[in-house]
Amino acid sequence: MSSATSQQAVASLHTEVTRLRHELQTLKGEHESPAAEQTMYVGQYLVERLVQLGITKMFGVPGDFNLGFLDFVEDHPKIDWVGDCNELNAAYAADGYARVNDGKIGVVLTTFGVGELSAMNGIAGAFSEHIPVLHLVGVPSTSQQKDKPMLHHTLGDGRYDAYYLASQQFTVAQGNLTNKDAAAAEIDRVLTECLVMARPVYLMLPTDVAYQRISAKRLQTPLNLEPPANDEETEEFVLNEIIKLVEEAQHDAILLIDACAVRHGVKKEVEDLYKHTGFPVYSAPMGKSVVAETYERYGGIYVGSISSPAVKDKVENAKLILSIGGLKSDFNTGNFTYHIPTQRTIELHSDHTRIKFATFPGIGMKRLLPKLTARLQSFRAGATALEVPKFQFPVPKEDNEIISQSWLWPRVGKFFQPKDIIVAETGTSSFGVLDIPLPQDSIFVSQILWGSIGWTVGATLGAAFGGLDRNLNRTILFIGDGSIQLTVQELSVMIRWGLKPIIFVLNNSGYTIERYLHGMTRKYNDISNWKWTSLLDTLGGEEGKNCKSYTVRTKTELSALLDDPKFANPDVIQLVELIMEKNDAPRALKVQAELSGKTNRYVAED
């Protein structure tokens, strides 16, 4: 057995011991006072567990195999059924809800076959981007699953497991609650995996089992959501190695924060690290807003070749880069143009650590970080001597009235407030917001790895609800006219619930990001022009009453609107149509498209 394998074995044994101890404790609670045993329906047990986890909203679409269960949701005082327009939007919303609520899961409920498959892209996106989402599916009764009649919503060939098999590709745990006696433990297992792995799980709830009675005792023991312990000896070795490298770097060590720092719940630990050590700190695009962008030793976004020259220089020339929660996708790394040699890199991940070329499986950052912070505090004096470029993007002077990409993003940057949730659609919006410093405690929401267009509309719905749970400020969405067409109906759900997001629609006549990738003048990148300012009123609103819409064509008009306190502190949902140039794009997108065009080009053979 190699050393790495043996370490891995020790780590998994630790995990298993913890799990078994917890299960024993849970069962002990279950059997303590059998005389007064309280019972409840399986469906109710599930709802109670979700409520225990602090979940206040369930997304989804009703369907005949989940209606009975929905009674339990509707009747519970602490959780609301949102009722989305379609399942994909609902999955997106569950994802957005989880993102602003670090540590909470998003829940989407669908029906067998037709409903669940519509949600699949949303679930796969949550898998790709490390978001804990429970995909709960109302399915035929246990006797129907056994006899396999040709029910509606089936494939007509008796394969009742086809959807389950497809789902396995995109979830880290699956369950089918066919046995009421195992149901509670199954529910607990699947929910625990969802949270600990920070990835989607899939749970089938048969119509009959939802209404079978079980003991309520397990609910007395909360789920064990602690990450597994690190092997002490290995951890000590890793800590010593890191300290040694920091010493060798002679005060030229920096921190680079990425997606998994927030996805695996170490935002607070990371903050302690950078505040106590004074190390300069940078973010990858997917880690944007994990570190407060107003922090004086925060230098901005590192995206390989796409980075601003100052950031590129500081990051790539540092003697040591301590990368936390790294996720090196193309759009997150300037199309794989990191110039950080492994020789100078330490990587902290949720379930392993990497020092230069050596991997240490099972050494997770959640438990490592506090110890690291304690040991690195002594370097503070030296570290703070290192200069950090100021992260800023002043509004440029342009002597025309066109709302250009180069002017728009810094200008709206001045509009942002602390605790805002800023949602940016894949394309010009996400690239545009990247360069802009965000205020204290604001949250940046974008889908940089998965990049499914239209995602932000559903995600905005979920994020706005999550913001209410956490007492955050406004939810602000930036989306292009091409992308919003995919998922537009979800605006109606925002209106119905009285949510007040501010939605900026960049009307630039089609799929601009695609024009930059291929087909600048092609018809297939064109779309229909809608009456954007009629949209809210048509989809269930009353313009001027519970919704407001604006068209803005010039810099002066937009500035006036942004400066209007009634607009900036809205009491209703607002939509702003921004008239922009068809072929304009933010700097970062232009460079990315150029780089990506080189690797993904359509070069015809002669």
Add this chain to the structure above:
Amino acid sequence: MSSATSQQAVASLHTEVTRLRHELQTLKGEHESPAAEQTMYVGQYLVERLVQLGITKMFGVPGDFNLGFLDFVEDHPKIDWVGDCNELNAAYAADGYARVNDGKIGVVLTTFGVGELSAMNGIAGAFSEHIPVLHLVGVPSTSQQKDKPMLHHTLGDGRYDAYYLASQQFTVAQGNLTNKDAAAAEIDRVLTECLVMARPVYLMLPTDVAYQRISAKRLQTPLNLEPPANDEETEEFVLNEIIKLVEEAQHDAILLIDACAVRHGVKKEVEDLYKHTGFPVYSAPMGKSVVAETYERYGGIYVGSISSPAVKDKVENAKLILSIGGLKSDFNTGNFTYHIPTQRTIELHSDHTRIKFATFPGIGMKRLLPKLTARLQSFRAGATALEVPKFQFPVPKEDNEIISQSWLWPRVGKFFQPKDIIVAETGTSSFGVLDIPLPQDSIFVSQILWGSIGWTVGATLGAAFGGLDRNLNRTILFIGDGSIQLTVQELSVMIRWGLKPIIFVLNNSGYTIERYLHGMTRKYNDISNWKWTSLLDTLGGEEGKNCKSYTVRTKTELSALLDDPKFANPDVIQLVELIMEKNDAPRALKVQAELSGKTNRYVAED
């Protein structure tokens, strides 16, 4: 080897021989004149094959991995890129296009991961309902597929085959065109399977291979779309057995036509059969409009217990039932309440025949039917003596102005014209249209087995295009206010293309079919009320110019509108909001809900 297995083996050998002969012929054509060999890009070859199959429209959404291929589509004079608002709608449209074009496939083009997964419910629906749809996916280049970088649209863990594996559950053939030398034969194989099996197939086109050059020679040989030959000896035996049973039935034999008669292309053969024999003919719901409903010996729809008493009596008491293309799903059989003993049933299917309890694998109806017709003609005189109940549904007299379900359907029945395409959404609409006789050469489009709500909006787009290809009359959609919210944006594509469907939106405040199944007064069956008559104008239309919208509240208003020749022969898209009662439903739906509630009930344990 059992007899059935041996027959199956013979049948597959026949198929394989035919395939090999055709492949040889194709290759021969390919090598005939190598000197003057013409070459083309793989992407162009694929487009040419589609054009050869008579396909004039390609549905889908552009994405960075399919943009290069789209150039070939946009540049081809005989095929149009439709450009849908999202992928699910596009898949629905491809399905609808194939349905009205018997024998043609529908094509939907998506991009790797994000796009293709959004289409999955649409593809699974086509699988379930036997619709030939090509799902073409633009995927990363062959070198990227080999090296597996963490590209956007990936799961971030290097599993480039995850979407392919999920797709296998819902398609009958799959291909990944990674090798240009095999590409043409792969394309031919997958397209042939699609058409012969009448089910969806999945094809991945890497960005680089789309632009590699291959020989164009294979195009000279058309695809071989003939169904496999029946084993002669078995077929003769089957024919004799059928004749014997018809004789024994003493002129009391009837025909029952179902879905697969149209899905597997025997509409003409079936017509020859019923016209030449004079046998009374009935349809299952999914077979509605395969038989001309004006035909004097057509008796209407048989749906088990839900059937009208006259039809139930005639069908269930016939001495012999010759079922053609049967597909016995719950909603297609009155929740499995067929009272037709196997003892009195002969079933003809695309790939087997069943006589009472005996199955004959490999004896397909396409080749069997003409021989059967020839042998059964002599029974005509006796058969025509049998009385057939007249299929009719007169408009009832109701002394109020409410647009009731019982009045609406027979009233719109009088509005239908020959060659109309009538699209009915799952729910009140499909149950409502069922009872109404449709005119000559009209086509009934509904998704009775799969039953995905919202499907008809995309399907209407595809059906309207298919209608243009075939010179059909109007496309008329009936959909509820709950269902249309799932897929509403596709109206904008209809407007952009100048299509002229008539869309009836049944505004009955929510999911009425679900209220009948469970939760009559539950909030989760409520939806937002939209301004239906603003919808077309908002989504790219100009009310009164290229679109017209109406709200109708009374019987008198609706009759006046239907009788207005300008409305009935429209030159623009029209949307009619019908104000209806929340808890009203067609007769058939009420009975179905009652039956289905019994098997799928939510009975709480105490």
